[in-house]
Amino acid sequence: MKHGLLLLTLLASLCSSPARSTPTGTPSADRAIEAKITALMARMTLTEKVGQLNFPSYAFPREPQLEAVRQGRIGGLLNVVNPAHVKDFEAVIQASRLKIPLLFAIDAIHSFHIAFPTPIAWAATWRPELAESAAEAIALETAQTGVNLTFAPMIDISRDPRWGRVIEGAGEDPMLGAAFAAARVRGYRKGGLATSAKHFVGYGAPEGGRDYNGAQISAPELFDRYIPPFQAAIEAGSETVMASFNTVNGVPVTANRRLITDVLKTRLGFDGLVMSDFAAIMELKNHGVAADLADAARRALHAGIDLDMESKAYDRHLEAAVKAGKVPMSEVDAAVRRVLRVKYRMGLFEDSPGGVRKIPAKMDEETVRKRARAVALESFVLLKNNGATLPITKESGTVALIGAAALATKDHSWYGPAALEKPRTETLLDALKARIGNRQTLLFSEAFADACGQAFKDKEHALATARAADVVVLIVAEDCTVSGEGVSRADLTLSGVQQEMLDALATVGKPIALVVETGRPLALSAANDEVASMLIAWHPGTEGRTALADVLVGETAPSGKLPMTFPRSVGQIPISYSDLPTSRPPTGDRFTTGYVDEKPTPLYPFGHGLSYTTFAYSGLKVSAPGVRPNGKIEVRVDVKNTGLRAGQEVVQLYTRQTVASRSRPMRELKAFEKIALEPGEQRTVRFLLKASDLGYHDEDGNKVVEAGPIRVFAGGSSTAELETGFEITD
Ligand code: BGC
DSSP: OOOOOOOOEOOOOSSSSSOOSSEEEEEEHHHHHHHHHHHHHHHHHHHHHHHHHOOOBOOOSSSHHHHHHHHOSSEEEEEEOOOHHHHHHHHHHSSSSSSSOOOOEEESSSSSSSSOOHHHHHHHHHOHHHEEEEEEEEHHHTTTTTEEOOOOOOOOOOOOSSSSGGSSSSOOHHHHHHHHHHHHHHHHHTOOEEEEEEEETTTTOOOGGGGTTOOOOOOOHHIIIISSSHHHHHHHHHHHEEEEESTTTEEEEEEEEEHHHHHHHOSSOSEEEEOTTTTTTTTHHHSOSSSSHHHHHHHHHHHHHHHSOOOOOHHHHHHHHHHHHHHHHHHHHHHHHHHHHHHHHHOSSSOOOOOOOOOOOOOHHHHHHHHHHHHHHHHHHEEEGGGGOOOOOOOGGGGEEEEGGGGGSSSSSSSSSOOOOOOOOOOHHHHHHHHHHTOOOOEEOBBSSTTTSBBSOHHHHHHHHHOOOOOEEEEEOOOTTTTSSSOOOOOOOTTHHHHHHHHHHTTTOOOOEEEEEOOOOOHHHHHHHHEEEEEEEEOOOOHHHHHHHHTTTTTSSSOOOOOOOOOSSSGGGOOOTTTOOSSSOOOTTTTTTSOOOSSSOOOOOOOOOOSHHHOEEEEEEEESEEEEETTTEEEEEEEEEOOSSEEEEEEEEEEOOOOOOSOOOOOOEEEEEEEOOOOOOOEEEEEEGGGGOOOETTTTTTEEEEEEEEEEEESSTTTOOEEEEEEEEE
């Protein structure tokens, strides 16, 4: 077989200037905007220009900030959610000299009033259109307040579940991550908010999984793994990008001109605004790359950070630095132009091309709830189901529901609903009672003193309840306080006394269905050995427990798939299906890759997830034996529902280039589609692969599509066995 020493280097320009969709959208509108900005900037004083780059948190008392806005010294504010307060600021703008509108931003991540499941759960649906509908609904709720920008989506790829912020992203895979990044951007924008794709770049790769810690990322990894979601978000029209807190290869991103200006703005063609993260410019001193706040301001602006979130470094120091000749006026002007461009594109100005932005009509609460429930229903991942323990049917007999989380109505995530009034939420106990209460006995024991099982309430009562039942449903939850920012974990087993409870319940001898609410993959080896069924429910949100009951009783079959690997133990991290091969593939023997005290495989691989029915794959075929580097090839596979009930399956396509100039990942996800099949129904699923999507980046960051053999795998997880192949020809 001919394989490739021919490197087909696609010029770096292939990666630049992606098609951008703006709210106005046409080149003439863009030209009109630039002309308006030029005219406006000609009228602005240096103070007013620097003011546009100042982005502080809303502070009390309000008078000093209202005055600063009056003077043109603030370009946007974060965390103003009271509509009356937004109006007060807008009134001040209307009375100001230049009337430049403000950005009002909050972290509308997965909720404003109604909480949707957290974003990792959106990714587990493997249906980007559900994420789009979720983001739209959240944006519509948020926009009613006058807020016009969300600090979302977080699209950091991460292979490290110790990092608490995996809850906000789409998991470990660049292709899945890019699909969800684009969908989330589209959704928020449809709902009337501008977006901030964050955190550019490599924030999800902190060494040791410790939040804010530095990352070491090679050029191929940067472009192949971490950048694709940002490229997708930019192409979907994200108006802003937020820089990450951490260092990449030793240089803090906030001061990293190579990453912000050369890669993001120039190579990816991003012409919106780049903001710092919260106080990140000030923290350049902590990184040891700035002597003081003035130095930090200079470095961040030079790197390409247009907007200073919270540090007040630009506000305090840029004017003097320009006057002293330490900062070129052109750098300030370039940043101001980007901020104004985004404000025009958002339709915030009276004379924005395409009209002034209006607060979109409200979506009625029932529709928002329906959407939240639809996401939750498809996000649950059934990891195992021995003996068809789930769903609970009449034949299951007496059911013991155990765990205080069955009484919980709040979401455990860090980013809970921002609205003051909490929405009505059904508990799992009530939702189950409503479904099976009048057909079979449902016993209940709280077992724990709190929803996350930090301490026992009554262990003996829980055991007695299990003894009196035919089947046990134990619901456990990751510690309420440890999902989100600043909560890295070194131990990923069940927290508190939950494992102890499970150990005790296992001795009772009844089949156990374990339901796990979590913001991240956990190390569930011990639990896995003790239970018949295991369902990952993530943090399911306001409609989540209702959806959970639907799935537990089989009204809906689970259809989620893992967007991130579940390791056997923390020592395996990082572990991914797309790791590179080694010289000594793991066989279990000594002197091969692996551990002497742990298996080399994860507990559950990326893409895994069962249904209440089964699916068989066959007939995997490619449309041609070879494809040119600029060509396309069709892959098709037959999928049949071989069980007794309807279900949905995520059909996944992986490739591997087995011979190339660099070691290529053992598998890479290249396409997926979720389909619904009735019992006995068979469908042919077709995927069109571009040969260029099978390429990679070399150490200089150039895109390469290399001639050589490609293996193709199709199935229901990243361990799919059905295999065929073709060749990229030169
Ligand atoms: C987080 C950002 C967030 C910002 C504003 C920071 O601590 O890293 O993701 O948008 O705060 O709340």
